[in-house]
Amino acid sequence: GAGVSQTPSNKVTEKGKYVELRCDPISGHTALYWYRQSLGQGPEFLIYFQGTGAADDSGLPNDRFFAVRPEGSVSTLKIQRTERGDSAVYLCASSLTAGGRTDTQYFGPGTRLTVL
Amino acid sequence: LAKTTQPISMDSYEGQEVNITCSHNNIATNDYITWYQQFPSQGPRFIIQGYKTKVTNEVASLFIPADRKSSTLSLPRVSLSDTAVYYCLVGEGVGNQFYFGTGTSLTVIP
Numbered sequence: 001g002a003g004v005s006q007t008p009s010n011k012v013t014e015k016g017k018y019v020e021l022r023c024d025p026i027s028g029h030t031a032l033y034w035y036r037q038s039l040g041q042g043p044e045f046l047i048y049f050q051g052t053g054a055a056d057d058s059g060l061p062n063d064r065f066f067a068v069r070p071e072g073s074v075s076t077l078k079i080q081r082t083e084r085g086d087s088a089v090y091l092c093a094s095s096l097t098a099g100g101r102t103d104t105q106y107f108g109p110g111t112r113l114t115v116l
Numbered sequence: 117l118a119k120t121t122q123p124i125s126m127d128s129y130e131g132q133e134v135n136i137t138c139s140h141n142n143i144a145t146n147d148y149i150t151w152y153q154q155f156p157s158q159g160p161r162f163i164i165q166g167y168k169t170k171v172t173n174e175v176a177s178l179f180i181p182a183d184r185k186s187s188t189l190s191l192p193r194v195s196l197s198d199t200a201v202y203y204c205l206v207g208e209g210v211g212n213q214f215y216f217g218t219g220t221s222l223t224v225i226p
Contacts, residue, residue: 004159035216042203042216043160091159104150105214107159 002026004108006092012114013082021077021111025094032075033105034067035091043091049075082115089113120204125221134191136220138204141185147207149180149187154201154219163202164189191222199224 005024013019025032031050035043045059049069057067064082069075079086089110095103121139128134140149148167152160164171166178166187177190191198201219 040218042201042219044216045214093159104162104165105160107161109157110159 004092004094004106006108006111008111009109010112012116014116015082015084017082019079019082019113021090021113023075023092023108025073026106029094029096030072031095031097031103032069033093034077035093037089037091037110084115087113087115119215120206120217122204122217122220124218125223127223127225128194129225130195131193134194134222136189136202136222137186139186140206143184143206149178150205151178151189152203152205154203160203194224196224196226198222
């Protein structure tokens with residue numbers, strides 16, 4: 001079956017602009033995760049959804065970042081007033097069950113965001 | 117945070133067995149240990165997961181001592197296509213966060 005997909009694959013924007021990044025999880029997966037990965041670093045947790053609700057958003061760096069998952073499937077990560085420091089690869093992952101510690105997370109290819 | 121410590125990089129020749137050790141001194145009783153592999157421009161990919169002793173699948177083995185404060189990923193007879201970054205993770209609290217760390221960059225040499 002299809003894996004996790006993310007669009008766009010690349011996004012270039014100017015400082016101060018608003019961007020939306022989309023994630024389509026694997027069908028039937030109830031848990032969805034967003035991570036941010038900077039060059040040479042491992043993925044950094046941002047937010048975790050269980051169904052439609054954000055079960056843990058403690059990784060969001062500030063209030064310019066927001067994510068939604070209104071129907072419990074597709075999720076959108078929204079970044080307001082982008083800054084150059086937001087440039088990174090944004091990864092989405094989904095898992096089958098309730099997001100327990102043993103769940104295998106399946107990752108998408110990521111969206112490379114560049115803020116000029 | 118249940119952080120992990122791994123070597124930053126390793127080199128190996130084709131055909132050799134590679135062992136990557138990860139330290140996780142603060143692992144919680146109910147936490148599992150999971151390893152992911154990441155190629156450039158791709159998301160991480162699940163390799164193997166275990167709780168204690170030894171786990172083996174078609175691509176790797178995972179050795180976990182009784183105190184569970186470390187684990188070793190073993191890749192038998194590596195090939196050039198195994199060149200990647202390998203991350204060791206432990207589960208993180210009720211928020212289901214995972215701490216990836218910087219991983220181990222494995223380079224397989226012909």
